Amino acid sequence: MNYAGPGDETAACEGLELVPFQGLRYDPERVGSLAAVTSPPYDVVVRPDGLHHLESADPHNIVRLILPQDTTPAVRNQQAADTLRQWLSEGVLTTDSEPALYVYEQSDDDLLQRGVIGALRLSEPADGVVLPHEDVMPHVVADRAALMRATSANLEPLLLTYRGDGSVTGTAAVVERAAGREPLLSTTTEDGYSHRLWAVTDPAELAEIREDLRRHQALIADGHHRWATYLRLRAEHPSPGPWDYGLVLLVDTARHPLRVRAIHRLLHHLPVSEALAAVSPHFRVRHLEVPLSEALTALAAAAAEGNAFLLAGDGAFHLIDRPSPDLLARTVPADRPEAWRTLDATVLHAALLEHVWHIPEDSPARIAYIHDTAATVEKAERDGGTAVLMHPVREEVVRDLARQGVTMPRKSTSFGPKPASGLVLRALRS
Template sequence: MAKIVAFRGLRYNLQKITDPNLVVAPPYDVITPDLQEDLYRRDPHNMVRLILGRINPKDTESDNRYSRAADEFDQWLAEGMLVRDAQPSIYLYDQEYPLEEGEMVVRQGFLALTRLEDFSSGMIKPHEKTLTVAKADRLNLIRACAANLSPVFTIYSDPCCVLEALTRKERERAPDLAVADDDGVRHRLWQVTDPSLIAKAQCLIENKPLFIADGHHSYESAIGYRDEMREKHPDFSGKELFNYVLMYFSNMEDKGMRIFPTHRLLCGLEGFDPTALLVGLSEFFHIEQVQIAASSRAGRRQVREKLKERGRHGHVLAFYCGGDTLHYLELKDDALMDRFFEEKSPRTLRTLDVCVLHRLILEELLHLDPEVQESRAYLKYVRDIDEPFEAVLAGEAQAAFLMNPPCLSEVRDVANAGEKMPQKSTYFYPKLLSGLVINPIFEGESVDDFPMC
């Protein structure tokens, strides 16, 4: 069973931070270079300086983005910009945002520490492949700062919504922190120190499998750090803080839970011929060529809605390579995917839209093997429906593949089968902010140092 514990989180000192909206940041992997610079300008204590510091041309092994993050972190602690809560706590964390139709919804969850488990235990389950470079980056950051600066996002299933009911009264009081991000999502945080409520949350989660929704790289890096620390401390008890990781938990039955699609851009592929590709695609797909208003926001949204509608009845992608012409690709027969998977592979994985793209189109027809795909030498990933069209029209991409997102049941089924989707298969929304709560991994401390009152 997963082991959940309360902890003494580090948080911004609101007596010294004039506007908390200016110091929080989105996850490191959605921060563009332009946004990074903007976050740097907002406040000298913005979290971007820790989670995604600038890279300088003169960086060395001893002076780099990680060492500078550690120096900033230590300085903020010394200045009292970050203060540690006195009592072991869990932290309720809600995110309110509008759906496309205008309805406001709230995704509820909470933050706590979770004992790190190898995936082989089956207690915590990934659903997505990770990238070696990204894991090394996050591991270097943990080594430098000895802290979980951002939470790993996990989901669990509870159709009865027990924890939501138990914490309703806590959420009725004013939040301890309320901020809004650049997308207009409202983030609210409540510190909970009530031992009975914490115990109920522990019992609920410890009886359920956990599925990593976001933060695969951070979780695997935390395991790597744990293993390094265990070698350094061979007499470890298992209760040291390096055996735990900061985690956010949310119920997959929550009506505020959404997955957005991640579209693929093809860039810089030598000899790419869209006409020849369409000929190859015709063997596997029913292809419908349509005229669209590619430079119009309204036209692009019509494509998104049409793709969503077609996806309810089969496996459909859209292929765009310029002008006002778009091709919808509908897989002729699910059995066509059998040749690209081992016989034991689950049906859910074989027929995922993202696997159809990566295995059949990218690997089989465009000859981009998995290693090349992982290197991102020819692929870029974007979320907004405008970006694929803008990139192709501007000549920044050769073509774009537009996707529907997987549904939660597919994520669950793939993870339960012990399989993984291609990288960047899911985009859970809203993203968790960095800077609400930090978990410091102080040597010499253990979870036994956080007794409940």
């Protein structure tokens, strides 16, 4: 595909194809509250504390499907499949009467975000329709694929973004009209976000969305592992069929810009003292006896001038910056664009993890990826490990690299707000 640029894709290209589906949704009469059965996406749940909290919020919380708990993966996945069948048979989850696209709104005091949830036809990165920007971990893709096979369902939508022209036409017009109607559901979750959902079933409005989206490409903002899972499972099933599509939320960032945050690292079995001893020959190290908020301000200032990270876990913060040019020359691959070579995530993975701390980036026993800043520090202090706090990368850098076909190191960014899991699911019936 040949696209002219953000919000300016050529109309002749076959772009995004979002189709209606019959959503699975909780019956409000069968659960304590809609808020109590929702969850953040599976990879944002802080385990084990957040997992236990969600499980206790309501016996039907969606976390029992997206993060089933048992002794082995096979048993866990079968448990999720059995739970899903039970909830369907008991009427806890019900199937909407007709296929729909779903307008989804999230809001708090500072933000209003609206998008469309639907089943997106899958495409390969080479097609230029859906652009990934991060590498994935094979063991996570295998885990998600096994769960989707067992349940035959898309349990939570990916978050994709596209760039409209800012006008209230096409998809944007349908979204705004829907938001003026009575919603299917409305709830406020404990993080302070309000959520509303509307069904779009009118053939004229569905056609309006279809014609608009075919001119656009999308960036994967959140859900690279689930997208890779969709592609793997499509290859395993006959086509045409339901596995040719995957559940997504599409947000027009020309109208609703997302927040971009960092994803932090928790290094198990590496005390802060050992981490600092190994890094001190290669980085400037400054010890900060300040609260977390002030430490993050110092990180932002340092990151504006070059690569910088905060280490924590011993009751203080340690700002490391100004990496040795010799270290970077020896460790960072030179066959990528400069924008990639100078990313904090690139320097962290190529220089620090691999060469300084000798930690495999795909080993769950050695490293965890956590979205919540305070939780990362608290877990490091409790477990005796090292928290590596990151500064977020700018969205335009992410999009530019994705358009060049260059993927960033895994877990480089956290776009949000992310869709709440549990508001609408998609069953796959071959």
